Amino acid sequence: MSTTLPFQLRRPSLFRNQSLVDGCWTEATTGKRFEVLDPGTGDVWATAPDNDAKDIDAFVQAAHTAFLAYRKSSPLVRSQRLQKWAALIQDHKPDLATIITYETGKPIADAMFELDYSVNAISWFAGEAMRIQGTAFDSVVPGKKALTIKQPIGVAVGLIPWNLPVAMVVRKAGAALAAGCTMVLKPSPETPLSVLSLALLAEEAGFEKGTLNVVTTSLDNTPAVSEALCRHPLVKKVTFTGSTRVGKLLAKTCANGLKKLTLELGGNCPYIVFEDADLNQAADGLMGLKWRNAGQACISANRVYVQSAVYDQFAKILVERTSKIVVGHGASTTSTMGPVTTPQSIDRSERQVEDAKKHGVRILLGGKRIDRPGFFFEPTIIADATTDMRITDEESFAPILTLYRFETEEEVVQAANATSMGLASYVFTKNVDRSWRLLDELEAGMIGLNTSAISGAELPFGGTKESGYGKEAGKDVAVEEYLVTKAVSFVVERRL
Numbered sequence: 386m387s388t389t390l391p392f393q394l395r396r397p398s399l400f401r402n403q404s405l406v407d408g409c410w411t412e413a414t415t416g417k418r419f420e421v422l423d424p425g426t427g428d429v430w431a432t433a434p435d436n437d438a439k440d441i442d443a444f445v446q447a448a449h450t451a452f453l454a455y456r457k458s459s460p461l462v463r464s465q466r467l468q469k470w471a472a473l474i475q476d477h478k479p480d481l482a483t484i485i486t487y488e489t490g491k492p493i494a495d496a497m498f499e500l501d502y503s504v505n506a507i508s509w510f511a512g513e514a515m516r517i518q519g520t521a522f523d524s525v526v527p528g529k530k531a532l533t534i535k536q537p538i539g540v541a542v543g544l545i546p547w548n549l550p551v552a553m554v555v556r557k558a559g560a561a562l563a564a565g566c567t568m569v570l571k572p573s574p575e576t577p578l579s580v581l582s583l584a585l586l587a588e589e590a591g592f593e594k595g596t597l598n599v600v601t602t603s604l605d606n607t608p609a610v611s612e613a614l615c616r617h618p619l620v621k622k623v624t625f626t627g628s629t630r631v632g633k634l635l636a637k638t639c640a641n642g643l644k645k646l647t648l649e650l651g652g653n654c655p656y657i658v659f660e661d662a663d664l665n666q667a668a669d670g671l672m673g674l675k676w677r678n679a680g681q682a683c684i685s686a687n688r689v690y691v692q693s694a695v696y697d698q699f700a701k702i703l704v705e706r707t708s709k710i711v712v713g714h715g716a717s718t719t720s721t722m723g724p725v726t727t728p729q730s731i732d733r734s735e736r737q738v739e740d741a742k743k744h745g746v747r748i749l750l751g752g753k754r755i756d757r758p759g760f761f762f763e764p765t766i767i768a769d770a771t772t773d774m775r776i777t778d779e780e781s782f783a784p785i786l787t788l789y790r791f792e793t794e795e796e797v798v799q800a801a802n803a804t805s806m807g808l809a810s811y812v813f814t815k816n817v818d819r820s821w822r823l824l825d826e827l828e829a830g831m832i833g834l835n836t837s838a839i840s841g842a843e844l845p846f847g848g849t850k851e852s853g854y855g856k857e858a859g860k861d862v863a864v865e866e867y868l869v870t871k872a873v874s875f876v877v878e879r880r881l
């Protein structure tokens with residue numbers, strides 16, 4: 386690794402590569418560090434401290450000490466600091482986008498999209514901070530009044546994924562800080578650096594030391610570090626975005642201490658296009674949803690169901706538009722799609738395409754890894770997919786778009802629901818009656834009707850079934866995840 390960064394920042398001091406505990410930038414006790422790769426070249430471009438389970442107590446203690454003061458802070462102060470944090474992220478967008486791009490591989494435009502989402506989300510949580518309220522009402526028992534008081538639950542742990550490292554920090558920390566909780570964030574080993582820069586900006590926004598702590602760790606130490614965080618007695622809440630497999634392990638670990646848990650897990654989302662849909666609208670939505678982040682999002686479309694009468698026409702539109710995608714390094718201004726973030730994604734994509742071929746599909750576009758340094762896979766369109774192929778059950782989490790043909794509404798509802806997941810579903814139709822039926826029948830936590838843009842701070846984000854539980858945005862529900870409701874009864878004078 387060279388000692389200089391492969392890019393120039395407008396503000397070089399924004400780059401941090403040490404852990405943040407109690408306002409101090411620190412190394413792991415062992416002094417070990419792990420490597421961060423640029424998915425666009427495969428080269429190591431930075432390192433970060435490889436904390437292990439023994440380092441965890443210091444992070445949690447710092448968050449707990451900070452909590453004792455922060456829980457008493459005025460909602461107005463919390464709100465103002467969140468607004469300031471949003472403003473600082475806005476001011477540092479080009480630099481943050483560059484760091485995100487070198488960690489995740491995504492094009493700068495995708496990183497900017499993530500940052501815009503993040504700025505909006507923090508502003509929105511800043512508003513929520515001032516609207517946390519209990520109640521006061523008459524008891525059913527005469528002579529008694531009933532009250533509820535909302536209080537922050539305590540130290541929260543955020544386990545952050547690599548696909549949207551900044552947006553996922555914001556969605557968790559925005560709600561926690563609004564509620565009056567402090568946090569320990571554990572970024573994914575692929576993307577620790579954007580999270581550290583974000584924590585620096587939180588500090589500059591006025592959050593006291595210990596309010597937001599960041600523990601970096603390698604892939605090898607991730608299971609032990611996550612477990613130590615979940616088992617720590619001072620941790621009261623854990624929020625995780627990632628795979629269903631890991632989510633189930635965390636639920637088991639958290640069960641020991643009965644820790645409150647939010648799980649945002651796998652998607653395997655259906656995208657349904659009826660023959661009466663506006664095909665251009667459906668294609669626009671899919672192009673944005675499927676190719677952004679090279680398909681690496683839990684709400685990405687994994688199974689695209691198209692009604693028979695428009696199947697060939699829709700496939701043609703998709704192939705035409707997808708052929709125009711320019712795959713390249715995320716930092717190059719001409720790239721419209723970057724690499725996938727990890728080499729494992731390439732291997733999985735190859736296995737999925739090979740398996741699909743055995744089931745007699747037609748590969749309309751792509752289908753192979755790209756022979757160049759870095760982790761590149763061609764934007765791939767598979768037609769005539771079958772229900773028994775691997776990709777039907779397994780999220781692709783890669784730039785693979787899979788088309789299924791269907792005849793009737795009943796048939797497509799059954800097919801769409803026939804998965805253990807239930808995150809998002811997308812429906813394109815002009816039939817109002819059908820829209821209402823599908824809103825009822827699709828097993829999903831979120832539905833896009835004639836749109837693929839379903840994620841916004843104002844709407845509860847989260848799934849059903851094995852996509853997890855808990856909500857990470859939306860009025861009342863998101864901040865509620867970080868609150869406890871205390872019930873108070875008191876006796877008043879009985880007047881006749």
Ligand SMILES: *[C@@H]1O[C@H](CO)[C@@H](O)[C@H](O)[C@H]1NC(C)=O
Pocket residue numbers: 388389390402403430431432433
């Ligand atoms: C990160 O920090 C370490 C020591 O703290 C240093 O040796 C290394 O060169 C730094 N740079 C990068 C890009 O990670």
Ligand SMILES: *[C@@H]1O[C@H](CO)[C@@H](O)[C@H](O)[C@H]1NC(C)=O
Pocket residue numbers: 663666814815816817820834835
């Ligand atoms: C879906 O969008 C189309 C095109 O914008 C519109 O004409 C149609 O009314 C919408 N359908 C429903 C059910 O809202």
Ligand SMILES: CC(=O)N[C@H]1CO[C@H](CO)[C@@H](O)[C@@H]1O
Pocket residue numbers: 798799800801802803804825826827828
């Ligand atoms: C309301 C509805 O039709 N739900 C169905 C969704 O699909 C699953 C699996 O095919 C069925 O079990 C549900 O009844």
